[in-house]
Amino acid sequence: MEMAASSAGMTDGRPRIGVIGAGAVGCYVGGRLAAGAVADVTLVGRQWLADAVVDHGMTLRELDHDDFVAAKDIRFGVDMQALSSCDVVLCCVKSGDTANTAAQLAGILRPGAIVVSLQNGLRNGDTLRVHLPQNPVVDAIVDFNVIMRDHAVFQRTTSGPLTVETKSEPQHQVWVDALRAAGLEVVEVDAIEAEQWTKLLVNLNNAINALAGVPTREMILCRPYRSVVAMLLDEGLDVLEEAGVRTAKFRGVPLRVMSFILKLPTPIVRLVIAAQLRMDPEARTSMAQDLERRRLTEVDFLNGEIVSLAESNSRDAPLNRRIVELIHEAERAGEGSPNLDAKALLQGIRPQHAPAVTDG
Numbered sequence: 411m412e413m414a415a416s417s418a419g420m421t422d423g424r425p426r427i428g429v430i431g432a433g434a435v436g437c438y439v440g441g442r443l444a445a446g447a448v449a450d451v452t453l454v455g456r457q458w459l460a461d462a463v464v465d466h467g468m469t470l471r472e473l474d475h476d477d478f479v480a481a482k483d484i485r486f487g488v489d490m491q492a493l494s495s496c497d498v499v500l501c502c503v504k505s506g507d508t509a510n511t512a513a514q515l516a517g518i519l520r521p522g523a524i525v526v527s528l529q530n531g532l533r534n535g536d537t538l539r540v541h542l543p544q545n546p547v548v549d550a551i552v553d554f555n556v557i558m559r560d561h562a563v564f565q566r567t568t569s570g571p572l573t574v575e576t577k578s579e580p581q582h583q584v585w586v587d588a589l590r591a592a593g594l595e596v597v598e599v600d601a602i603e604a605e606q607w608t609k610l611l612v613n614l615n616n617a618i619n620a621l622a623g624v625p626t627r628e629m630i631l632c633r634p635y636r637s638v639v640a641m642l643l644d645e646g647l648d649v650l651e652e653a654g655v656r657t658a659k660f661r662g663v664p665l666r667v668m669s670f671i672l673k674l675p676t677p678i679v680r681l682v683i684a685a686q687l688r689m690d691p692e693a694r695t696s697m698a699q700d701l702e703r704r705r706l707t708e709v710d711f712l713n714g715e716i717v718s719l720a721e722s723n724s725r726d727a728p729l730n731r732r733i734v735e736l737i738h739e740a741e742r743a744g745e746g747s748p749n750l751d752a753k754a755l756l757q758g759i760r761p762q763h764a765p766a767v768t769d770g
């Protein structure tokens with residue numbers, strides 16, 4: 411849908427914000443902006459979701475399960491041309507789709523329109539920069555989980571902020587302010603790369619969640635699963651340290667401490683999680699959702715990055731490498747999660763040395 415451009419670059423004083431790849435994250439963030447009436451919002455995604463939005467409207471469900479319809483007249487289309495007059499475009503496609511999507515956007519976005527990557531992984535910002543040399547690209551991190559339910563219901567299932575790269579130019583403050591005005595917590599940081607590596611390390615658990623086929627909370631409160639997650643995290647931290655890559659704390663906790671906590675008995679972990687994170691019992695990582703929906707996952711952009719970094723330093727990351735293989739096997743099987751219990755997972759990644767882990 412084409413929108414009229416104003417000379418001030420705004421519609422009714424509000425920034426024109428588009429979303430490319432309107433799925434779980436894109437609909438939730440775009441929906442919050444529309445619901446708050448703080449931006450003129452255009453979502454671009456797939457036809458089946460556009461149909462669901464027409465049939466049911468868009469419902470955003472918050473952590474406390476308060477539902478609200480984002481906006482009855484929310485624009486959800488399938489044609490990228492609808493983004494041609496946007497001041498800001500939030501890129502919310504999966505990492506494997508970024509290059510192709512950016513190449514298509516190149517002929518559509520107006521020069522100077524800001525593109526914000528709200529994606530996981532390390533490379534999306536640079537991929538966007540290569541294809542969109544006339545557009546400033548900003549890296550951001552979504553530090554909360556959203557699941558997509560039937561009938562265009564988007565449910566936020568964990569607490570956490572949006573973390574964005576600090577920019578001094580005033581036009582950046584406009585969309586950051588719009589996100590805040592919509593009620594989203596936004597943290598601005600100078601060194602986004604350290605935060606991205608931290609998020610990647612935390613996201614190493616996504617693959618375990620996908621292979622286990624259980625909700626995230628159930629996985630974290632199961633000591634054997636936690637021990638697999640801690641093994642992947644330790645390996646990742648070793649690889650990064652050896653490569654001289656800096657990480658940030660995650661919610662104030664150094665990642666070595668997080669690994670230590672993961673290995674503690676479940677009652678202690680339950681207390682730590684209660685203090686750190688609100689989580690809906692039905693939360694599932696986006697990689698788990700991808701396997702369930704028979705789609706390719708982002709494993710190469712998460713655990714695969716640890717493997718690549720290790721290789722570039724002439725070493726190996728065997729546990730993360732094996733997890734990448736297991737996820738690709740599950741993708742090829744096309745049967746959703748293989749529902750591996752923790753013992754099978756440990757056997758799968760470390761058949762010779764699987765440590766005995768108690769359930770407590």
Ligand SMILES: NC(=O)c1ccc[n+]([C@@H]2O[C@H](COP(=O)([O-])OP(=O)(O)OC[C@H]3O[C@@H](n4cnc5c(N)ncnc54)[C@H](OP(=O)(O)O)[C@@H]3O)[C@@H](O)[C@H]2O)c1
Pocket residue numbers: 430431432433434435436454455456502503504505507510511528529530531552553554555556557558695696705708
């Ligand atoms: N979900 C979460 O809780 C969460 C949290 C933090 C970060 N993230 C990150 O945010 C990013 C998006 O994740 P998500 O869970 O929101 O993914 P998602 O639900 O799969 O949404 C992406 C949507 O974009 C569509 N798409 C892909 N290419 C497109 C194109 N060229 N034009 C229009 N639509 C296109 C996809 O359709 P197809 O499926 O047909 O390709 C899909 O419907 C990922 O990098 C993810 O890691 C997600």
